[in-house]
Amino acid sequence: MVDISPNLVKELREKSGAGMMDCKKALAENNGDIEAAVDWLRKKGLAAAAKKSGRVAAEGLVGVAANGTSAAVVEINAETDFIARNPHFQALVSQACEIAAASDCTVESLSKSPFKGEAPTVGEEMIRLIAVIGENMSIRRVQRLSVSKGVVATYIHNAAAPGLGRIGVLVALESTGDASKLQDFGKKIAMHIAAVGPQSLDISSLDPAALERERAVLVDQARASGRPEEVIQKMVEGRVRKFYEEVVLLEQVFVMDGKTRIADVVENFAKEIGTPVTLKAFERFALGEGIEKQESDFAAEVQAQAKISG
Numbered sequence: 198m199v200d201i202s203p204n205l206v207k208e209l210r211e212k213s214g215a216g217m218m219d220c221k222k223a224l225a226e227n228n229g230d231i232e233a234a235v236d237w238l239r240k241k242g243l244a245a246a247a248k249k250s251g252r253v254a255a256e257g258l259v260g261v262a263a264n265g266t267s268a269a270v271v272e273i274n275a276e277t278d279f280i281a282r283n284p285h286f287q288a289l290v291s292q293a294c295e296i297a298a299a300s301d302c303t304v305e306s307l308s309k310s311p312f313k314g315e316a317p318t319v320g321e322e323m324i325r326l327i328a329v330i331g332e333n334m335s336i337r338r339v340q341r342l343s344v345s346k347g348v349v350a351t352y353i354h355n356a357a358a359p360g361l362g363r364i365g366v367l368v369a370l371e372s373t374g375d376a377s378k379l380q381d382f383g384k385k386i387a388m389h390i391a392a393v394g395p396q397s398l399d400i401s402s403l404d405p406a407a408l409e410r411e412r413a414v415l416v417d418q419a420r421a422s423g424r425p426e427e428v429i430q431k432m433v434e435g436r437v438r439k440f441y442e443e444v445v446l447l448e449q450v451f452v453m454d455g456k457t458r459i460a461d462v463v464e465n466f467a468k469e470i471g472t473p474v475t476l477k478a479f480e481r482f483a484l485g486e487g488i489e490k491q492e493s494d495f496a497a498e499v500q501a502q503a504k505i506s507g
Contacts, residue, residue, distance in 0.1 A: 199229040255485030259365040261351040262294035268349035269297035269341040270365040276332040347372040350383025363484040371475040395446035
């Protein structure tokens with residue numbers, strides 16, 4: 198039997214939102230496999246993993262910047278929420294975004310890019326701030342979108358300063374239409390993305406593994422109804438369509454009117470401005486998503502519960 202460590206239980210608990218003993222049982226039933234345990238909990242109705250897996254557990258800032266027909270989003274993490282109000286940290290993130298918007302960058306190349314300030318590079322300025330402020334920092338990720346014609350609109354949610362906040366979104370729109378109208382429209386789509394958090398632009402770009410995993414869960418749930426196999430398959434297909442509406446941007450209902458699919462919203466906007474518009478790509482960074490804070494007393498809590506249940 199696989200040894201189920203307190204840290205493994207903690208990880209599953211954070212991912213699924215399920216109770217501690219349910220998490221321990223799920224791991225035991227699935228030989229310590231976290232993802233299989235999440236699915237086991239979902240099949241039992243004990244977790245809503247898709248809604249829990251992106252929990253924020255790190256601090257710092259997400260920033261956005263635009264440069265002509267390109268824009269970038271950058272996440273730089275630190276240890277406390279106080280850092281978001283520090284003007285020197287804000288300047289670091291802002292300049293990192295401007296550099297990333299001007300040319301394609303990886304985390305490594307961004308760190309080595311020239312910095313206008315007390316240190317010669319972005320990475321060295323971050324090291325300087327670590328020494329001055331006393332918090333560990335890291336550039337976690339960077340993404341740039343560009344179009345040949347049109348705009349890349351940007352949006353920051355929970356802004357701490359212009360272009361800086363807790364959620365940053367880019368929306369790339371290909372079009373020859375009026376740039377100001379495209380920017381306004383792109384911002385509305387970006388606000389929707391910030392609120393809903395889609396997984397993919399369209400059905401074809403949805404991660405096949407994520408789709409198959411969801412389908413497997415849906416099949417097991419449908420079979421639990423005891424209905425004939427042909428009915429089960431129809432039930433599953435209906436639920437898969439519902440899944441698309443939940444996670445695929447172009448299939449989602451626009452939050453601003455509560456009734457129109459995003460694909461139709463884009464089509465209607467194109468008719469309004471008299472020229473084709475293609476929603477080419479999007480990017481959404483939520484501060485700290487997928488990073489877990491340490492909970493020093495959690496292991497003791499698990500051990501205590503194990504003794505009680507044993």
